[in-house]
Amino acid sequence: MACLELQDVSKGYRNGGRTVEVLSHVNLQVSEGEFVAIVGYSGAGKTTLVSLLAGLAAPDSGRALFEGQPMSGPGPERGVVFQNYSLLPWLSAYDNVRLAVDEVHSGWTAARRRKHIEACLEMVSLLNARDRKPAQLSGGMRQRVALARALSLDPKVLLLDEPLSALDALTRASLQAEIARLHGEERTTVVLVTNDVDEAILLADRIVPLSAGPRATLGPSIAVDLERPRSHTSLNRSPEFKRIRESVIDYLLGSAGRVRPAARVPDHVAAAATVDLMTAELGDA
């Protein structure tokens, strides 16, 4: 049984009386312990996809299942790390995690909860910044607090919505290592949504490309059979890495990307996506 499953899901938004379909007939199965990366264009509906997986949004048609049961809404067993951190700015790093722990592990003793909060902050090496408010933290630190908060729920699935896209390259690399390590140690099921093909290959067991919107849909899975731990440097020399990257980019630029955006995607969206993928290609050369 799949841990997380979307069956023929479509989802649209009303825009001035007209419904614009963002995702169309999406099928996805995530097994327990698996790390799946969904790679797609900016504006293709990646965040909508995460909302559906989290249960924050309900599908217009089709079914969203968690452990075989239809989702009735969001819940702590699916921890979400949002693109824009979503920390409560009036709470310190510690208190942001604490809000989650107090709620989800309310049966525990106070001492056990405190230990758990500290352990989660330790996991993302933020214990010494525990009393700082989000405004006093750098972008990378904020994202680590958000990660600690999601981990503190002891979730069965971790949903990461472009968690690293707002960060500089160095912070990004160190957080990627962090996520890889956490997945390696805890064997938590992870769904990572990203527009960075390299990041997906570095972290995931399987990559699922998302075609350009509107009416985006998921393409065929591409397995990443590279041994772990993976590093940027070793990947750059690996022919398998190049092959995977080419097939992902081919899919996105080919049938799923080139034909449809010309007709349907607003210019600025198409342009942004193309630039993303072009830099990826240049990096390859």
Next chain:
Amino acid sequence: MSNLASVDVAPDAPARLAAGPLGSRMTRLAARVGSALLPFAGIAALLVLWDLVSRFGGTDLPSPMRTWEVSRPLIVEPFAKRGELDQGILRFTWYSLILVAKGYALALLLGTPLGFLLGLSSLFRKAFDPIIQILRPVSPLAWLPLGLVLFQNSKPASLFTIAICAMWPTVLNTAMGVRAIPQDYLNVARVLRLSPAKRFFKVLVPATLPYMFTGFRLSLGIAWLVIVAVEMLTGSPGVGGFLWQEYNSLIYEHIILCILTIGVVGFGLDRIMSVIETRLRGA
């Protein structure tokens, strides 16, 4: 002066170069002192105008000097009580502040929950927003008689008037703050499955607090405006009541004293609230 100095050293070229920055520093200093003095210049200009009008205006307006002389006993012993009608100006102010505090507290107690309801429920908003828009601009002078009819007594009628006039900024700002809460915060509450009470106190209230405080500050300003009108109409003791009574006793100097006191106190209250507001926004 600095001009003369630079003329003296003019033949010496390096010294002249050095005098340049010094001269400009002097000019900047002069500019800063000048701008610090400007408010006093404004006050002086007003005093002169006031004095001219009192001399040549052909009215009963007392001159500034005379106002000071007549008001002095009330100012030098601000808390004295020599009789019901002869008390220090701060003693009157204190009476007014107590009444305002009560009415303002009532305004916040009514206005904050009302603001949350308006912000949280679009049904409630659609039902009551038009009424609020109509009641909001009604003057305190219009509410007070209705208060007297309702409560048959000037004291509760005063509180009612202050509360109903002062609460609108709190209501509207709170409602706006609730509607401005980022969806992300609400998503966090949903993922954690916070109970409605926790969602309210741990997410909604803290997220709305800065907006609420802007409302609180504006409400306090209105409460202080209303107090004078209310005291005048009900004849209750306080700066407003005293002002009206001194008008009837033809002691016009005290009217001016009261106006200045009301202004200074209102300014002070606003400063205090805006300091708290800035703290909250910074947090």
